[in-house]
Each structure stands twice: as structure tokens, then as C-alpha cells.
Amino acid sequence: MVVFSAVMCVLGLLLVTALRSGDTLLGSTMGGRQDELIRVVEDLERTKSELSADLAALRAQVMNHESGIAVRQGLVASYNAQLAQLAMNAGVVRVAGKGVRITLADNPHPPEGSVDPAGYVIHDYDLRVVVNALWVGGAEAVAINGQRLTLFSAIRCVGPMVLVNSVRLSSPFVIEAIGDPGSLSRALRENEDARLLVEDYARRFGLRVRIEERGELLLPAYEGRLSPGEMVERVQ
Amino acid sequence: MVKRLYYLPILGLTLGVGIGLLIRYDVPPTYARYLSVAVLAALDSALGGVRALMERTFNDRLFISGFVTNTILAALITFLGDRLGVNLYLAAVVAFGVRLFQNLAVIRRLIVK
Numbered sequence: 015m016v017v018f019s020a021v022m023c024v025l026g027l028l029l030v031t032a033l034r035s036g037d038t039l040l041g042s043t044m045g046g047r048q049d050e051l052i053r054v055v056e057d058l059e060r061t062k063s064e065l066s067a068d069l070a071a072l073r074a075q076v077m078n079h080e081s082g083i084a085v086r087q088g089l090v091a092s093y094n095a096q097l098a099q100l101a102m103n104a105g106v107v108r109v110a111g112k113g114v115r116i117t118l119a120d121n122p123h124p125p126e127g128s129v130d131p132a133g134y135v136i137h138d139y140d141l142r143v144v145v146n147a148l149w150v151g152g153a154e155a156v157a158i159n160g161q162r163l164t165l166f167s168a169i170r171c172v173g174p175m176v177l178v179n180s181v182r183l184s185s186p187f188v189i190e191a192i193g194d195p196g197s198l199s200r201a202l203r204e205n206e207d208a209r210l211l212v213e214d215y216a217r218r219f220g221l222r223v224r225i226e227e228r229g230e231l232l233l234p235a236y237e238g239r240l241s242p243g244e245m246v247e248r249v250q
Numbered sequence: 251m252v253k254r255l256y257y258l259p260i261l262g263l264t265l266g267v268g269i270g271l272l273i274r275y276d277v278p279p280t281y282a283r284y285l286s287v288a289v290l291a292a293l294d295s296a297l298g299g300v301r302a303l304m305e306r307t308f309n310d311r312l313f314i315s316g317f318v319t320n321t322i323l324a325a326l327i328t329f330l331g332d333r334l335g336v337n338l339y340l341a342a343v344v345a346f347g348v349r350l351f352q353n354l355a356v357i358r359r360l361i362v363k
Contacts, residue, residue, distance in 0.1 A: 017310045018299045019262030021317055025292035026266025032289050034270070035277045 102155070105164040105236040109155050111192040113231045114199055116144055119186035121220035133219045136185050138171040140211055141178075144189055145169065147208040151201025153191040155233045159183045162236040179238050186222065195227035259299075283332070283339045287324040290346035294320065297353040304360045320346075 101107045118141070124134035141158060148156055156163045161178040163169075168177070175182040191198055202208045202225060216223040277285050295317040302308040324342035331338025 015258055015308075017314050018303070018308070019258045021292065021295050021299065021313070022259040022262035023266035023269075025289075025296050026263040026268075027270045028266075028285065028289045028292050030267050030270025031275055031277060032285055034274065035282075035285075 104240065105155065105162045106240060108233065108235045109192060110230060110232045111154070112195055112227075112229050113153070113155075113190065113192040114148075114195050114202075115226045115228050115231065116148075116189040116191075116202070117186055117222065117224040117226075118144070118189070119222035121222075123220070133215070134221070135174075136176075136187055136221065138169050138176045140215075141169050141176060141187060141189065143205070143207040143211055144202070147201050147205035148189070148191040148193070148198055150205065151191075151193060151198040153193040153198060155192045157190050157233045159188055160234055162234055164236045164238075164240070166238065166240065167236075179236065190228075190231050190233055192231055192233060199225060199227060259296075283328050284325055287328050287339050287342050287346075288321060290343055290350070291317065291321040291324050294346045294349050294353070297350055297357065301353045301356050301360075304357060 098107075102109050118136045120136055121134040124131060128134065145156055145158070145163065158169070158176075158178050161167070161181050161183065163178070167179050170177050172182060175184050176187070177183070202212065211221075212223050212225070215221060295313070298316065299308065299313055302313065324339070324346070327342050328339035331340075
């Protein structure tokens with residue numbers, strides 16, 4: 015009888031345990047295994063759809079970034095093009111193109127004891143007259159004896175020499191200008207001072223003047239300092 | 251003497267329930283099958299015991315050896331089934347279930363008569 019009671023005690027213990035953990039047990043007995051697998055599959059499917067959504071979002075992001083890169087590359091290209099143009103205009107790069115070449119030279123044999131000996135040589139103002147006429151005629155780049163004219167260039171007289179870009183030049187002076195050759199030649203003819211120099215003075219003082227229209231001119235870059243020192247930008 | 255001790259098994263059952271409620275042991279899901287088999291073995295033994303008592307053929311040794319060997323065999327079969335990936339524990343469940351109903355039928359008959 016005691017043994018039977020002990021077994022009953024075990025039975026009671028087991029029954030209570032089984033009933034108490036019934037929920038967890040349900041999940042793992044026969045049908046529970048299937049339920050568990052179904053749950054696993056459902057979990058995986060949910061994870062998969064979440065990941066698909068993530069993937070789509072990330073793909074959209076990638077496309078966004080790519081279009082951003084394209085835009086930036088377009089900007090860089092346009093900036094580079096602008097920079098190249100500005101560099102050409104500023105005279106810091108070598109340029110080529112058709113234009114005119116004007117050669118001015120002193121009278122090689124000035125008459126002795128002349129009344130006006132200064133008339134037989136080419137002066138800084140003669141060069142300025144020609145250069146200004148060329149600018150008026152739409153010259154895009156001008157160089158005198160290989161000295162490219164820029165915003166900072168001055169043409170002035172230093173003794174018997176002419177100073178351009180802090181370089182001393184002497185006769186003969188070769189002025190090369192890139193631009194429409196016809197328009198440049200016309201500008202030289204139509205400018206009063208230039209016409210006087212080229213026609214009157216040249217004949218009167220024996221100055222050597224030659225104007226040629228050239229299909230291909232090569233103008234060197236300005237080599238001096240260009241970066242601003244004192245000035246700062248003021249944007250309105 | 252036997253008649254007077256009838257309350258003892260009920261006391262044992264109550265004691266077991268009390269202990270179960272007290273210790274609140276949660277069976278891990280892995281051992282759920284063992285628990286089910288153990289519950290069935292205990293139920294079978296209890297009903298078998300009741301039947302033996304009513305038939306006045308109750309024997310302590312027979313009873314405890316039957317309980318222990320049945321439980322061990324059921325656990326072994328369950329373990330083997332788990333290892334093989336086959337629900338072998340169902341064999342123990344069916345065997346115990348059939349015996350449960352048989353014992354119940356005999357007890358019912360004895361009571362009705």
C-alpha cells in the first residue's frame with residue numbers, strides 16, 4: 015500500500031507538471047512540430063520580405079547617389095570648361111588660332127642730323143595704338159614678341175627699349191593677335207591713329223610695317239604673377 | 251488492515267500535486283515526450299494498482315517492478331525514436347493507452363457487479 019501511494023505521489027507530481035507546462039509542451043509534441051516549422055517558415059518569409067524592402071530601399075539609394083554623382087560630374091565638367099575658358103581669357107594658357115601678325119621695325123638707316131630723330135624708331139605708344147586697335151577689332155589674345163598681354167600688362171617706354179610684362183623688348187616688334195583676321199585688319203585700317211602710323215609715319219620715317227593675315231598663330235602663356243594680393247571680392 | 255489504508259494513495263496523490271505546485275518545475279520542450287510517456291506510465295500503474303487492489307491480487311514487488319520497467323522501457327523507446335527521427339514514443343503511448351482503458355473497463359465491471 016505504501017508503494018502504491020508513492021506511485022500515486024509520482025503520478026500527482028507528473029500530472030501537475032504536465033498541466034502546468036502544457037503550453038510549452040503543446041509546441042513540441044506531434045502536431046506542434048509542424049506548427050513550429052510553419053512558424054519558422056513564416057518568420058523566414060517575413061524576414062525575407064523585410065530584406066526585400068530593405069534591398070529596394072538601398073537600390074533606390076544607390077540610384078540616387080549615382081544620379082548625384084552624374085550631376086556632380088556634369089558640374090565638374092562644366093566648371094572645367096568654364097575654367098579652361100577663363101584661363102584662355104586670362105592669358106595663362108597657350109592658345110592657337112587664326113589672326114593677324116603685325117611687324118613694326120625701326121628705320122634701319124635713319125638720316126644723320128635729322129630734325130626729329132625720334133620719328134625713325136618705334137615707340138611704346140605706337141605699340142599701344144596698334145594693340146588698342148586690335149582689341150577694338152575683336153582680338154581674343156594678343157602677344158608682343160612672345161609676351162602675352164593680360165589684365166596686368168602694360169606697354170611702356172624704358173630708355174631705348176619697350177617694357178611689356180616686365181620684359182624689355184626692342185625692334186623689331188612682332189604683334190600677334192588671334193581673332194577674325196578680316197575684322198582685325200579692318201580695325202587697323204579704320205582706327206585713325208593706327209592708319210596714320212601704318213601709312214603716313216611709316217612712309218615718312220621709313221618705318222618697316224608689315225601686316226599679314228595668318229591661318230595659324232600660336233600665342234604663349236603669360237608667365238608672371240596673376241593672383242590678387244590686396245583686392246578681395248565684394249559680391250552684392 | 252488493507253481497507254483502513256485506502257486513504258493513503260489519495261494522500262500520496264495530494265502530496266504529489268502539492269509538491270508539483272510547490273517546485274514549479276518547467277519541463278524543457280525537448281523532454282515533452284518523456285513527460286507524456288512518464289505521465290501515461292504513472293496513470294497506467296495507478297489504474298493497474300487500483301484494479302489489483304479491487305481484485306485483491308495486489309503485490310508490492312510486482313507493482314513496483316512493473317512500474318519501473320514499464321517506465322524505463324517507455325523512456326528507452328522514446329529516446330531511440332528521437333535518435334532515429336521517428337515518433338517511436340507513440341508505441342509506448344498506444345500500449346499504455348490500451349492498458350488504461352482495459353484496466354478502467356475491469357474496474358468498472360468490478361464496481362458495477
